[in-house]
Amino acid sequence: MVNNVNIGIIGLGTVGSSVIKILRKNAKDIALKNGFRINIKKASDVRDKRSIAGAAFTKNAYDVINDPEISIVVECVGGVDPAKKYILKAIKNGKHIVTSNKELIAKHGKEIFDLAKKQGVYVMYEASVCGGIPIIQALRESLAANKILEVSGIVNGTTNYILTKMTNNGMSFNEALKQAQQKGFAESDPKMDIDGSDAAYKAAILAYTSGGSFVKISDIYKEGISKIAPEDIEYAKEIGYVIKLLAIIKIFDREIEVRVHPTLLEARHPLAKVSDNFNAVFVKTDAMGEGMFYGQGAGGMPTASAVLSDVIEIAKGISGCCASEPFYPPAKKLKVRDIKEITSRYYIRLEAPDRPGVLAGISGVFSKKKISIQEVVQRGSKGLPAGRQGRNAQIVIILHENKEKDVQDALKVISKLPVVKKISSVIRVGIAN
């Protein structure tokens, strides 16, 4: 009564080997719940992983790709080369694809989906964004009847861990990074996480999934967290905010905003409470309203759980009386809005001499540009290096919602005011327009 669905796995690192582990443990339950058995026909890795894959092991990925009995190829290699080559060949061979490869889908999604459409096969990528959080399925299926307006997420566990430690334990960026590395939450080379690159890949995939539009990685505005100072976190806390690295996608009729940057979030925002290495994605739509999906964004088991949800969904489609053809909607062409054209509130921290008239000078510039100030916090020499204490003050200004370009123009003028020593930080505040 129970069909077998044969799958092949390419890449037996953390994710690939966890897929095997889960299938071994839960095979019987999966068969009972779905009516078919998932059978690992072949599993490849360039390293010897016989101990993990047993008799299914092969060193040659093409043994998987060219096996006529395999219907679904699971790609857990990561990176563009050779993963892209493997996937394209497997699609040409009529295989359905499940991938956990964010870089590949973010950079070459269009080419891959176009070929898959031509070949009538599924390409699924739940595991490529936020590991164990089923955000792709939520956006595509649970919200299928909704107009998605905004998707904003904490999509990188490393930076969230660092910012959490800076916020809750008063650590500096470097101390927190070091601890993240010790705990295995950050790579020895953490550049891609810290500078927002990893989050930008995920933003591109979320933008496609929620807005139907492919976005070039180079069109995504990106700012990392390495410049966030303990003072910024402290001032933010004082006025009721926390600082989070967010991927923000906003979808309009003809345009889309896709950006990654630190953001001051009101402490009561659901994302503000997501701490340590957890991820969460907040979604706003016309019908469902506001929702949030929270969980482990990385790790072998959570990511493999996502891989297998895709495998099972495809298997459901192909284990019936005849395969139901996957449907690929025509891609939309939304223009990516330039960061200068967005509107936002802003947090600005300045260093200036501790004497009267300074604030008048600064606010004069804003006023001339018709930029209104929401809140000002001025402190003696708090947080300044020892040598400069007593002479300079820290001024923190929160601006009402304004166009980024106008704010940047004003800041250029302000930076040249003789009373301003330094513009220390400029951080966007909030998500909503």
Add this chain to the structure above:
Amino acid sequence: MVNNVNIGIIGLGTVGSSVIKILRKNAKDIALKNGFRINIKKASDVRDKRSIAGAAFTKNAYDVINDPEISIVVECVGGVDPAKKYILKAIKNGKHIVTSNKELIAKHGKEIFDLAKKQGVYVMYEASVCGGIPIIQALRESLAANKILEVSGIVNGTTNYILTKMTNNGMSFNEALKQAQQKGFAESDPKMDIDGSDAAYKAAILAYTSGGSFVKISDIYKEGISKIAPEDIEYAKEIGYVIKLLAIIKIFDREIEVRVHPTLLEARHPLAKVSDNFNAVFVKTDAMGEGMFYGQGAGGMPTASAVLSDVIEIAKGISGCCASEPFYPPAKKLKVRDIKEITSRYYIRLEAPDRPGVLAGISGVFSKKKISIQEVVQRGSKGLPAGRQGRNAQIVIILHENKEKDVQDALKVISKLPVVKKISSVIRVGIAN
């Protein structure tokens, strides 16, 4: 190129009319994204709802149920009678069913699914639990490869609103209930929400969906929030907890726990931060680990969004070259664990004379029953009615994890101690074993 999928709607209250509203607004987008158009062929209500449904309107539900051109019947009537009759007849007519009816699925799910299995049709019920939160899809599909260990949720918006107001604004239960009614978050007769009945229906559905076992409503232990006193909330806050009404499901090999009761949650638990009328469901599995799904648990538009996600999923299955047969796994028979057999931590608030030796007497009873105390807070006459201040003390005791039966037995003895005036509250603490 684009197929039409004909649906019929029975019941045009808040949810049914919102389904129409969303379809009118987003029909073009839904067709573009999915490759088929959803057409409301007929829509019925006992009241005249022509203004909402237009030409599709009929007063007779059987016009929907017996229409040979309708493939999917959406039931938004609510309650058991006549909704059950309608659904059974529609299934017999070969219609697929989408329902938002929690009471019906909770009480008669087995009968309905059994008939649907026989007839080879889908019955989907995403909208029956937590409105806009796609928790059913998450449990069934996203977590299809996981062994689900625990599902615990804030599944009733009314009680969460009341507890939030008691916690954040220091209101009494009655004040908070009154405000909830004024804001439309509570019915004029709020009994079903307050006493946990509504949450118990949802717990039954979550238990079936995550554990594969049908649970009788009468087997679900249920405790409402009307006895929660402002003092309990204050003491909880003091020791780092918040009080939430939770539906808790724990799945074991042969048993299942399904219970609804107020719970002291550690302030850092993701569910602790879910406030106002929002709902959230926390899930623990062997592979994904911990995840949480958060959103609006009620309201026309969020619930209709869930209804339509089910409609679209069925339509995908039946709009292809041939219908893929739905698969109903065989139901498991897990024994519902008696509340006396569960283990939990406990919060106990007692009133006792303000004199030495009282605590020794109480802790002696616990010690004799080998129940260990985690924490004790003793306060003069704080929170006591004016007349009794100065003579009595409040003692709050947190117990380590123990079997409920042993704790109840000890409390029976303690309640008879001459030094104990009154056991004011007993509330379970935490979720995890």
